[in-house]
Amino acid sequence: MSDNVAVIGVGLSKVGEHWEKSLRSLAIESIWMAFEDSGIDKVDALYVGNMSSGSFVEQEHLGALIADFAGLGPIPAVKVEAACGSGGAAFIEGYIGIKSGMYDYVLVTGVEKMTDVLPSKTTSILANASDRDYEAFHGVSFVALNALVMRRYMHEFNVKREELSIFPVISHKNAPFSKHAMYRKEISLEAVVNSPIIADPLTLMDCAPICDGSASVILCSEKKAREFTDTPILVSGVGLATDTLGVHDRKNITTLSAAVEASKKAYKMAGVTPKDIDIAEIHDAFSIMSALSLEDMGFAKKGQGTKMALEGQHYIGGELPLNLYGGLKARGHPVGATGVYQIGELVSSLRGDGRVDAEIGLAENIGGSGATVSVCVLKRGD
Amino acid sequence: MNVPRHWREQIRRYRLVGSKCTDCGRLSFPNRAVCPKCNSRNNENYQYAGRGKIISFTNINSPPKEHKYNLPYAVALIELMEGPVITAQITDARAEELEIGMEVEMVTRKIMEYNDDGIICYGYKFRPIVEYAHP
Numbered sequence: 001m002s003d004n005v006a007v008i009g010v011g012l013s014k015v016g017e018h019w020e021k022s023l024r025s026l027a028i029e030s031i032w033m034a035f036e037d038s039g040i041d042k043v044d045a046l047y048v049g050n051m052s053s054g055s056f057v058e059q060e061h062l063g064a065l066i067a068d069f070a071g072l073g074p075i076p077a078v079k080v081e082a083a084c085g086s087g088g089a090a091f092i093e094g095y096i097g098i099k100s101g102m103y104d105y106v107l108v109t110g111v112e113k114m115t116d117v118l119p120s121k122t123t124s125i126l127a128n129a130s131d132r133d134y135e136a137f138h139g140v141s142f143v144a145l146n147a148l149v150m151r152r153y154m155h156e157f158n159v160k161r162e163e164l165s166i167f168p169v170i171s172h173k174n175a176p177f178s179k180h181a182m183y184r185k186e187i188s189l190e191a192v193v194n195s196p197i198i199a200d201p202l203t204l205m206d207c208a209p210i211c212d213g214s215a216s217v218i219l220c221s222e223k224k225a226r227e228f229t230d231t232p233i234l235v236s237g238v239g240l241a242t243d244t245l246g247v248h249d250r251k252n253i254t255t256l257s258a259a260v261e262a263s264k265k266a267y268k269m270a271g272v273t274p275k276d277i278d279i280a281e282i283h284d285a286f287s288i289m290s291a292l293s294l295e296d297m298g299f300a301k302k303g304q305g306t307k308m309a310l311e312g313q314h315y316i317g318g319e320l321p322l323n324l325y326g327g328l329k330a331r332g333h334p335v336g337a338t339g340v341y342q343i344g345e346l347v348s349s350l351r352g353d354g355r356v357d358a359e360i361g362l363a364e365n366i367g368g369s370g371a372t373v374s375v376c377v378l379k380r381g382d
Numbered sequence: 383m384n385v386p387r388h389w390r391e392q393i394r395r396y397r398l399v400g401s402k403c404t405d406c407g408r409l410s411f412p413n414r415a416v417c418p419k420c421n422s423r424n425n426e427n428y429q430y431a432g433r434g435k436i437i438s439f440t441n442i443n444s445p446p447k448e449h450k451y452n453l454p455y456a457v458a459l460i461e462l463m464e465g466p467v468i469t470a471q472i473t474d475a476r477a478e479e480l481e482i483g484m485e486v487e488m489v490t491r492k493i494m495e496y497n498d499d500g501i502i503c504y505g506y507k508f509r510p511i512v513e514y515a516h517p
Contacts, residue, residue: 015425041392082435092468118446118447120444120446120447120450121445121447123444123445123446123447124446124447124448127446128423133391133412134412134468135469136446137493137494137503137505138457138470138493138505139442139446139449139452139455139457139471139493139494140442140469141442141444141446142447143442143444144440144457147440148438148439148440148457148458148459148469149438149442151438151439151482152437152438152459152482155438155482165477176442196443197441198443198444199440199441199442199443199444200440200441201440202440244418246469247459247469248459248466248467248468248469249418251469253437253438253467296487
């Protein structure tokens with residue numbers, strides 16, 4: 001068995017509406033931050049997590065573009081795409097690059113520039129993550145797909161809309177601390193419940209915002225990482241799984257079976273169970289996805305994903321603190337970059353940011369309405 | 383949406399034809415080259431009756447660009463009486479009338495126009511099955 005894989009550098013650029021920054025300048029910003037954090041200035045390969053640069057800014061070929069403009073040299077560089085799950089998928093490709101022994105140092109950069117098009121165009125581009133011919137053709141937006149799942153969930157498990165409204169409150173609770181978050185403020189349950197309806201039963205504040213952002217992490221073997229630090233953050237388990245692209249084709253509409261599969265793989269590889277996880281970054285693009293994620297990764301029984309949340313167990317100090325840097329809801333959801341933000345945030349928490357003493361953390365990144373899910377378990381090395 | 387892209391979907395969008403696995407009998411909509419149940423590549427066309435019931439629905443206030451002229455509209459997950467679930471708009475009904483379990487039938491309606499290529503696309507929508515009272 002080859003050496004463990006470690007994360008030695010993190011760069012998280014400020015998420016927001018960056019009218020003054022292009023896709024390439026956003027990417028370079030987080031790459032430079034990750035280089036500075038790691039203490040190295042050269043990598044052997046680049047994986048770019050990005051959902052839709054071709055549609056958002058009419059730019060493909062991001063591997064070469066970013067390697068070129070970030071001055072990385074003639075290294076192998078490719079884009080990895082799995083809709084909103086692109087960042088997590090790119091991270092796992094980077095992991096494989098190190099784990100296989102192919103590369104010594106790998107850079108994974110997630111980047112998305114969403115605000116160069118009008119919001120209705122953005123809605124259309126995001127719908128490309130669904131089945132274009134049999135979902136999006138009929139006018140189903142991405143929010144609407146989540147609304148369909150949410151109404152069914154409420155119906156099957158007798159859960160009220162107001163109970164799911166707790167998840168944005170939890171993510172926002174941590175946002176004032178999060179320097180790179182888009183919305184650095186707390187919000188009340190009433191604010192979520194009473195915000196405008198986007199696609200009933202989903203309200204505006206159930207949904208993560210459209211924004212620009214870029215995050216980078218640098219990976220290497222544990223052996224090499226120990227040349228830099230005594231307590232490297234290790235990637236102890238990864239899992240990626242897929243499900244039917246269309247929500248209508250799922251055996252069970254209220255189960256993210258890709259999350260079930262991906263988390264099982266990651267737990268097995270890491271040799272842990274859900275009980276061992278101290279903190280988690282979950283894909284709260286919509287409140288309903290938080291509840292399903294917690295259930296399908298084994299933190300709650302089916303239909304009871306809101307229980308711990310309503311008991312206050314997902315705040316810092318609780319049983320399983322969630323989304324310590326604001327989650328998708330408050331940090332923002334620059335779609336293809338999100339999975340890399342989650343890894344970077346998890347690394348920051350495990351290194352010790354003065355808020356939690358956590359040893360094992362989990363990051364869950366969802367692509368589309370659940371057709372791709374990646375789960376990574378990270379551990380503080382001793 | 384260009385012409386061939388819409389044209390080649392006509393058997394599904396206008397006639398609601400999907401596929402049936404000739405080995406295990408599993409029904410699919412749209413048609414599938416590989417059976418999701420038994421992995422067989424043997425399948426034949428299957429004509430759906432166009433009736434089913436709503437298993438979930440939502441009313442869209444913030445539509446994708448190419449559908450903004452259709453507002454307001456509702457979309458639903460419809461379980462066809464033969465089994466498969468499909469995604470479609472609900473028409474001829476007010477938003478507040480919709481409920482899970484409501485029985486619906488297929489109609490052919492305009493899905494979109496004013497898209498980038500100016501093609502007017504028709505396709506299936508579903509409407510509640512009601513007893514019509516003559517005025």
